Amino acid sequence: MKQQKTWSARFSSLRAWCWSVHEKRSYNTLRYPMTNRILLLLYPIFIVCMAELNQDKYPSKLVLFISDHPTIMLFNILIAALIFLGALLLFRSGWFSMLLESILYMALSITELFKYNTNGNHLIMTDMKLARSLKSLTSFAYIKITPRLILYLSICVAFILAAYWFNPRFNARVKLSKRLVPGLACLIACVMVVTVPFVSKPVYALFQLDTKAADNTFILNEKFENNGFLAFFMQTGSENLSNKLEEPEEYQEDSSHLLDQYLAEEVPDLEFDSGVKPNVIEIMSESFADFRAFSDELEELGYTDLDQYYVGLDEAASEGYEGTLIVPTYASYTVRTEFELLFGLPVKSINDPNMPQRMLLERQQPTVPSYYKSWGYSTAYVHPFQSSFYSRKRIYGQFNFDTMIFEDDFTVPVNTYGEYIDDNVVYNQIEALIDATDEPLYVHATTMQNHQPYTDGDSEDEFVNYLSRLQHSSNGLADFLDRLAEVDEPTIVLFVGDHFPSLRGDDGIYSQLNITSENCSTLYEQRYILWSNYDLNTSLLPEEAVSTFYAPYLVMELIDAPRDSFIQSMMNEMETEPVYSTNYMPMQEKNDKLDTLTYDRILGDIISPSALDVLPDPSEETIESSASD
Incomplete structure (x- = not known):
C-alpha cells in the first residue's frame, strides 16, 4: 500500500509540474510577443542555414556561398517560409511546426552528407525510391557521427526548445476551417515549384538557379556547388520529373508501321x-x-x-x-x-x-x-x-x-x-x-x-x-x-x-x-x-x-x-x-x-x-x- 501511495504521489507531482509548465508557456505566449515574433520570423532563415551548414561544415564556407549566391539563398528561405507557414496555419503551434520542418530538413541534409561521403554522388529525389531498402543501404553507407554533426543537431534542438518554452502560436480565434485552405495552399505552392514546369522554370530563372542539363555525375556535382544543397535537391527533382518518358507520337498513331522501318529486312538463317x-x-x-x-x-x-x-x-x-x-x-x-x-x-x-x-x-x-x-x-x-x-x-x-x-x-x-x-x-x-x-x-x-x-x-x-x-x-x-x-x-x-x-x-x-x-x-x-x-x-x-x-x-x-x-x-x-x-x-x-x-x-x-x-x-x-x- 505504501509503494502504491508513493507511485501515486510521484504521478501527481509530475502532473502538477506539467500543468505548471503548460501555464508558464501560455503566460510566455502573452508576455513575450516580440520574442515570439522574432522566433517565427527567424526560423526559416535558421533552418536553411543549418541544413546548408551541415554540408559546408564550416560557417565561413556558408558565408561565402551566401555572398556568391544571394538569390539562391533567398529562394531557399522563401521555400522554407512557405512550408513553415503552411504547417503553422494547420497546427497553430509554432514549436511543433518547427519540429516537423526541422526533422524534414535535417534528415535530408544528413542523408545527403552520408551519401556523398560514401560514394561521391549527391542526393536526388529519385533516391527516395530506395527507402524501402534502408537496411541494405545502411550496410553500404559510410556513416560517421562527428562532433560537428552533433553540434549542429544540438543547435537545432536548442532553437526548438526555446520555441517550445516561449510558445509562439497562431491566433487561436481563427478556426481550422479558415486556416485549412491557406495552409494547404502554401504547401501546394512548394510542390508546384518542383512538379510543374510552367511554375518551376520562371521561378528558377528569377532566383538564378543553375538549371543546365546534368548528363553525368560530375556535372551534377558542379551543379551542387553552384546551387547548394536545398536548391539542388529541388531543381534536380524538377529535372527528373520533366524527364519522364512519353510515348512517341508516331508510335501512338501507327506502331506497326513505325517499327517496320527500323527492323532489319535481311536476316541470316543461323542455327x-x-x-x-x-x-x-x-x-x-x-x-x-x-x-x-x-x-x-x-x-x-x-x-x-x-x-x-x-x-x-x-x-x-x-x-x-x-x-x-x-x-x-x-x-x-x-x-x-x-x-x-x-x-x-x-x-x-x-x-x-x-x-x-x-x-x-x-x-x-x-x-x-x-x-x-x-x-x-x-x-x-x-x-x-x-x-x-x-x-x-x-x-x-x-x-x-x-x-x-x-x-x-x-x-x-x-x-x-x-x-x-x-x-x-x-x-x-x-x-x-x-x-x-x-x-x-x-x-x-x-x-x-x-x-x-x-x-x-x-x-x-x-x-x-x-x-x-x-x-x-x-x-x-x-x-x-x-x-x-x-x-x-x-x-x-x-x-x-x-x-x-x-x-x-x-x-x-x-x-x-x-x-x-x-x-x-x-x-x-x-x-x-x-x-x-x-x-x-x-x-x-x-x-x-x-x-x-x-x-x-x-x-x-x-x-x-x-x-x-x-x-x-x-x-x-x-x-x-x-x-x-x-x-x-x-x-x-x-x-x-x-x-x-x-x-x-x-x-x-x-x-x-x-x-x-x-x-x-x-x-x-x-x-x-x-x-x-
Missing part, C-alpha cells in the same frame, strides 16, 4: 555453329574497374605497381578476347548496367533512370535470357545479396529465369571476403549449376564482393583496401577459368565490371585525380573479357568501344545464335552507332531507331519480334492448371 550450344556465363563484377587507365596520375600520388592487382584479369585476357564497353553509370546504380546486359537495350533510350527496372510493366519481359530459354537453354540468375534489394526477386521473376539464387539460396559452401559473399562462392555456384543441368546453360551473375564500404582492411586508405579486394577477385576469376577449361562442355564467359567503385567524396581518389565533367569519360570505360574453352572466331568482334547493351549481341555473334529481325537490327546498329550513352557523350543526338525499339519492348506493345513470340505465357499456364484442378 549455332556446327550445332554447338555452348554454356554462356555472363559475369557482371561489382565495382570491378581497371585503374591502370590512371597509372601516371596514381603514381604521382604514391600508388605504384598496379599490375599486381590485375594478374588474374590479365591472364584471362591473354587466353581470350578483350575489349572496351561503355557502361551507363558510375559509382552506383548497378541496375543500369544490369538492365543493358539483360535486355540488350540502352538506358539512354528511356531517359537514363537510376532504376530502370522500376519502369517495367507487370508482364513477361522480352529479355536476353528469354532468347536463350527459347533456344533450349536452362537459364539462371545468381546474385549473392538480398533478393529484396532493388526488388530483384519480384521484378526479375518476369525475365524467364528458370533458377534465381540469392544470398540465402546457395547450394555450395558460403564464405565472405570483406563485407560480402566472396566472388569465388559465385564461381563455385556457377560450376554447380553447370554440373546439375542437362541442357546448355545461360547464367547471369551479378557479384557483390567488391561493393563499398572499403573502410575494412589492412590499410587506413580505402583505395588500397579496394585494390586488395580487386586482386582477390581477379585471381579468383583466373582460377575459375582454369577449372572451366577442364570442363567437357563448350563454355563461353563474358566478364565485365558494372562501374567504377564508389569511393569517398571530398577526400577520395577521384578528387585527388582532379576528375571533373570535362575529363570523366574514362570512368565510363570498362574492360571486358570474352573467354571460351573451345575455339571461337573472334575476328568479327569490334576493336573500338561499344555500349554495354551491345554485349549480348557480341556473344550471339560468336556462337552463331539464331536471329530475328530485332536482333539483326541491333547488330546492324552496332556498326553505325557503336556508342549510345548520355554519360559518356553528353551532347549526343537522339537515335530514333534505338529509342523506338526500346520503347516498344519496355513500355509499348512488344510489336518487334522477341522470344515471347514462341515461349509459353506462364500466366496462361497458371489459368489452365487452375481450370484442370
Whole structure:
C-alpha cells in the first residue's frame, strides 16, 4: 500500500509540474510577443542555414556561398517560409511546426552528407525510391557521427526548445476551417515549384538557379556547388520529373508501321555453329574497374605497381578476347548496367533512370535470357545479396529465369571476403549449376564482393583496401577459368565490371585525380573479357568501344545464335552507332531507331519480334492448371 501511495504521489507531482509548465508557456505566449515574433520570423532563415551548414561544415564556407549566391539563398528561405507557414496555419503551434520542418530538413541534409561521403554522388529525389531498402543501404553507407554533426543537431534542438518554452502560436480565434485552405495552399505552392514546369522554370530563372542539363555525375556535382544543397535537391527533382518518358507520337498513331522501318529486312538463317550450344556465363563484377587507365596520375600520388592487382584479369585476357564497353553509370546504380546486359537495350533510350527496372510493366519481359530459354537453354540468375534489394526477386521473376539464387539460396559452401559473399562462392555456384543441368546453360551473375564500404582492411586508405579486394577477385576469376577449361562442355564467359567503385567524396581518389565533367569519360570505360574453352572466331568482334547493351549481341555473334529481325537490327546498329550513352557523350543526338525499339519492348506493345513470340505465357499456364484442378 505504501509503494502504491508513493507511485501515486510521484504521478501527481509530475502532473502538477506539467500543468505548471503548460501555464508558464501560455503566460510566455502573452508576455513575450516580440520574442515570439522574432522566433517565427527567424526560423526559416535558421533552418536553411543549418541544413546548408551541415554540408559546408564550416560557417565561413556558408558565408561565402551566401555572398556568391544571394538569390539562391533567398529562394531557399522563401521555400522554407512557405512550408513553415503552411504547417503553422494547420497546427497553430509554432514549436511543433518547427519540429516537423526541422526533422524534414535535417534528415535530408544528413542523408545527403552520408551519401556523398560514401560514394561521391549527391542526393536526388529519385533516391527516395530506395527507402524501402534502408537496411541494405545502411550496410553500404559510410556513416560517421562527428562532433560537428552533433553540434549542429544540438543547435537545432536548442532553437526548438526555446520555441517550445516561449510558445509562439497562431491566433487561436481563427478556426481550422479558415486556416485549412491557406495552409494547404502554401504547401501546394512548394510542390508546384518542383512538379510543374510552367511554375518551376520562371521561378528558377528569377532566383538564378543553375538549371543546365546534368548528363553525368560530375556535372551534377558542379551543379551542387553552384546551387547548394536545398536548391539542388529541388531543381534536380524538377529535372527528373520533366524527364519522364512519353510515348512517341508516331508510335501512338501507327506502331506497326513505325517499327517496320527500323527492323532489319535481311536476316541470316543461323542455327549455332556446327550445332554447338555452348554454356554462356555472363559475369557482371561489382565495382570491378581497371585503374591502370590512371597509372601516371596514381603514381604521382604514391600508388605504384598496379599490375599486381590485375594478374588474374590479365591472364584471362591473354587466353581470350578483350575489349572496351561503355557502361551507363558510375559509382552506383548497378541496375543500369544490369538492365543493358539483360535486355540488350540502352538506358539512354528511356531517359537514363537510376532504376530502370522500376519502369517495367507487370508482364513477361522480352529479355536476353528469354532468347536463350527459347533456344533450349536452362537459364539462371545468381546474385549473392538480398533478393529484396532493388526488388530483384519480384521484378526479375518476369525475365524467364528458370533458377534465381540469392544470398540465402546457395547450394555450395558460403564464405565472405570483406563485407560480402566472396566472388569465388559465385564461381563455385556457377560450376554447380553447370554440373546439375542437362541442357546448355545461360547464367547471369551479378557479384557483390567488391561493393563499398572499403573502410575494412589492412590499410587506413580505402583505395588500397579496394585494390586488395580487386586482386582477390581477379585471381579468383583466373582460377575459375582454369577449372572451366577442364570442363567437357563448350563454355563461353563474358566478364565485365558494372562501374567504377564508389569511393569517398571530398577526400577520395577521384578528387585527388582532379576528375571533373570535362575529363570523366574514362570512368565510363570498362574492360571486358570474352573467354571460351573451345575455339571461337573472334575476328568479327569490334576493336573500338561499344555500349554495354551491345554485349549480348557480341556473344550471339560468336556462337552463331539464331536471329530475328530485332536482333539483326541491333547488330546492324552496332556498326553505325557503336556508342549510345548520355554519360559518356553528353551532347549526343537522339537515335530514333534505338529509342523506338526500346520503347516498344519496355513500355509499348512488344510489336518487334522477341522470344515471347514462341515461349509459353506462364500466366496462361497458371489459368489452365487452375481450370484442370
